[in-house]
């Protein structure tokens with residue numbers, strides 16, 4: 001199963017790469033969407049970009065691909081001629097960090113959770129593709145970070161082991177807008193990068209954490225998909241928790257991955273609402289959940305087995321001690 005997941009992850013990213021290269025030199029498609037007075041979402045290829053405009057300058061979240069940056073910069077300049085002073089990467093994936101090096105050359109300072117920088121350094125070290133050093137975030141944090149910019153507090157907080165091991169969400173506290181990065185795919189089954197520290201339970205916990213930070217009026221920029229609401233986030237948490245529980249029950253009842261992957265009733269109400277229409281098909285999602293459940297239950301079972309053996313050993317020792325006592329008395 002692990003090898004299948006690796007293959008799947010590889011296919012997923014090579015798809016993104018091929019897709020981006022095939023458009024080289026052609027007009028890049030982007031769409032700037034107003035979320036409120038000063039916050040915009042920019043859609044194009046790759047993850048959704050978040051932008052804050054104001055008297056201080058431009059604050060940016062994620063930057064899609066290098067080849068799109070010229071177009072993205074033009075779009076930004078239709079709203080403000082001020083420079084992009086700060087950029088936060090929500091995680092290390094290429095469809096969220098591809099523009100880093102070019103923005104760094106224009107003086108933008110890049111921030112991220114520390115694992116993002118570590119993963120990007122790993123990619124540079126592998127040297128499979130020529131990746132410039134300038135892609136690396138200059139400032140990293142472990143748990144959270146607050147900017148005081150464009151007249152509001154911008155709270156950046158780490159979500160542990162969710163889409164990857166370096167996810168961050170960004171909350172514009174006065175504007176009441178949250179950028180979730182890829183921990184939230186609005187209305188679609190999520191891609192969870194388990195090869196890079198992601199986990200389904202981490203996603204559920206992360207989204208629950210986000211729901212405590214925001215409120216029912218918050219507007220949400222997801223990693224992929226359209227602007228969403230608190231309710232949309234809530235629906236995703238319910239979907240993830242429900243499917244996780246159903247797959248766990250089937251795992252306990254000794255169903256195989258192949259069997260579970262074909263159980264369309266496990267996801268029916270979500271498939272009917274279009275959840276399977278994104279990057280991740282229903283089958284791929286069920287397989288991913290199954291493999292996580294199998295890993296977790298495997299750990300639980302092997303711990304239970306270890307505990308049972310330890311208990312038996314102690315009981316034997318006690319029995320031996322009792323027998324020795326008896327013998328001594330005799």
Ligand SMILES: [Zn+2]
Nearest residue numbers: 091093163182
């Ligand atoms: Zn991603």
